[in-house]
Amino acid sequence: MTRESLEGKSGNTALFRCRAVRKRHLHLSPIQRRHSDRACAVTARLVLAAVAVAGNRVSAAHAQDEIKKAAPRQRVYVSQYTGITALGSSDLRLIQPRLGTDATYSGVNYEGKPLAGSPYYGFKVGYFLPKSSRVGFEFEYNHTKMYAKVGESKLLSGTWQGQTVSATERLSDRIQRYYIANGINGISLNVIYRVPVSVNEKYPDGRLQPYVGGGPQYTYLYSINTVGGLRAKEKYHPNGWGYQLFGGVRYLTTPRFGLFAEGKYQHGDAVSLIADQGDAEGGRGVTDIRIVQLAGGVFYQF
Numbered sequence: 001m002t003r004e005s006l007e008g009k010s011g012n013t014a015l016f017r018c019r020a021v022r023k024r025h026l027h028l029s030p031i032q033r034r035h036s037d038r039a040c041a042v043t044a045r046l047v048l049a050a051v052a053v054a055g056n057r058v059s060a061a062h063a064q065d066e067i068k069k070a071a072p073r074q075r076v077y078v079s080q081y082t083g084i085t086a087l088g089s090s091d092l093r094l095i096q097p098r099l100g101t102d103a104t105y106s107g108v109n110y111e112g113k114p115l116a117g118s119p120y121y122g123f124k125v126g127y128f129l130p131k132s133s134r135v136g137f138e139f140e141y142n143h144t145k146m147y148a149k150v151g152e153s154k155l156l157s158g159t160w161q162g163q164t165v166s167a168t169e170r171l172s173d174r175i176q177r178y179y180i181a182n183g184i185n186g187i188s189l190n191v192i193y194r195v196p197v198s199v200n201e202k203y204p205d206g207r208l209q210p211y212v213g214g215g216p217q218y219t220y221l222y223s224i225n226t227v228g229g230l231r232a233k234e235k236y237h238p239n240g241w242g243y244q245l246f247g248g249v250r251y252l253t254t255p256r257f258g259l260f261a262e263g264k265y266q267h268g269d270a271v272s273l274i275a276d277q278g279d280a281e282g283g284r285g286v287t288d289i290r291i292v293q294l295a296g297g298v299f300y301q302f
Contacts, residue, residue, distance in 0.1 A: 073133060073204055074256060074301030079124040081262065081297025085112035085144055088290035092148065092178070094227060096161075096276040096283040101228075103158030103165055109149045112291065118182055120144055122295065126192065133205055138190040138213070142244070144266065144291050148178035161228075175227050180272060182222030184289060185236075188244055190215035207252045214245040223272035225285060230275035232283070242268020242289060256301045264293040 087110040095102050114120035121143050128136035150171040157166045160174070171178075192213035196206025219239040225232040248262030268289045276282030 073128075073130075075128050075130060075133075076302040077124075077126050077299050078302075079126070079260065079297055079299035080121070081124075081260070081295040082119060082121045083114065083293060083295035085114045085120055085294075086292045087112050087146060088288075088292075090288035090290060093158075093286040094175075094274065094283070095286070096228070096274065098277040098279065098282060099228070100162035101158075101160050101283075103156055103160045105171060106155045106157070108154055108171065108287065109152060110146045110287075111149060112145055113147055114145070118143070118145065120293070122297075124190075124299075126190075128194075128205075134194050134196070136192045136194070138188070138192055138215075140186075140188040140190055142184075142186040142188065142217075142264075142266070142293075144184045144186070144293065145182075146180040146184065146270065146287075146289070146291075148175070150175050150178060175225075176229065177224065177226045178272075178285065179224040180221050180270060181224050182234075182236075183220075184239075184266075184270065184291075185220040185222070186217045186242075186244070186266065187219075188215050188217040190244075190246075194250070202255060203252055209250040209252075210248075211250065212247040214243065217242045217244050217266065217268065219268060219270075219289070221270060221272055223274075223285070225272060225274045227274045227283070227285070230277075231280070232273045232275045233280040235273075235281075237273060239271055240269055242266065248295075250299065252301075258299050258301070260297055260299055262293075262295045262297075264291075264295060266291040266293065 089107045089109045091104050091106050092108040093102070093104045112120065122141055124138050124140045126136050126138040128134075148171065153168055153170045155166075155168050156174075159165070190213045192211055194205075194209045194211040197208040197210065199206050218241055220236050221239045222234065222236050223232060224234055244264055244266045246262050246264040248260055250258055250260040252258040266289055270287050270289045272285040272287075273281040274283040274285045
């Protein structure tokens with residue numbers, strides 16, 4: 001039943017009842033009839049006001065039903081992105097058991113070089129829940145890099161080839177290169193929460209969608225390191241668990257195709273292969289992954 005028909009039917013019913021009351025009260029005095037008429041009029045107005053409120057609720061519910069019918073919601077999406085990165089500083093511990101080295105450089109700085117060589121990029125496959133379309137899950141692959149700034153001077157402490165060291169010196173005096181250049185290759189399972197903005201028949205989940213999310217991340221590394229003149233074996237190897245947090249905004253240019261911008265923070269340990277005496281992968285270099293990422297990309301909804 002529409003709002004107009006509901007109001008008309010209820011108003012006519014209230015008016016009919018007032019007229020019936022007047023006929024039953026013909027024996028009353030003029031003053032008593034006036035009081036009765038006023039009470040009846042107030043009752044009719046209250047009925048019409050209640051009907052108007054109910055009619056508005058019916059109209060809103062009807063509009064939402066029409067939106068749901070007009071445009072089916074796309075639940076599954078794929079996306080691709082690239083962008084820039086900034087890396088935080090971290091201690092770098094070098095361990096070469098056969099050589100008797102276990103020393104740490106404090107506060108080593110890194111750079112990401114996101115546009116050089118193998119670029120910074122990522123892919124996502126996501127799904128929003130049918131009964132709670134604001135909540136979704138994503139499977140993500142993310143490729144970042146780390147290059148130690150070996151030309152800088154940092155405090156070195158610990159044991160180097162059996163000798164105690166505690167001095168500030170250039171990293172390049174002992175480290176010729178320390179790169180995770182073919183990638184910190186992260187695989188993540190994310191939870192995402194979006195807020196629909198500019199909802200209409202064409203975009204039932206909102207044309208503009210701010211969102212936040214995060215999740216655990218497992219990383220594989222490809223290191224290119226030369227420490228103490230010994231070159232490590234270059235290969236992909238498992239690293240360990242970390243996490244990422246992100247937030248951004250999606251904008252649909254059509255009901256299926258859109259653009260997005262996202263800020264991300266990636267954190268975890270990075271345990272790289274370094275060479276030891278007589279073993280091209282017998283040592284370890286340990287530092288932290290602390291990467292801020294600014295990404296932009298495209299997505300398509302199914």
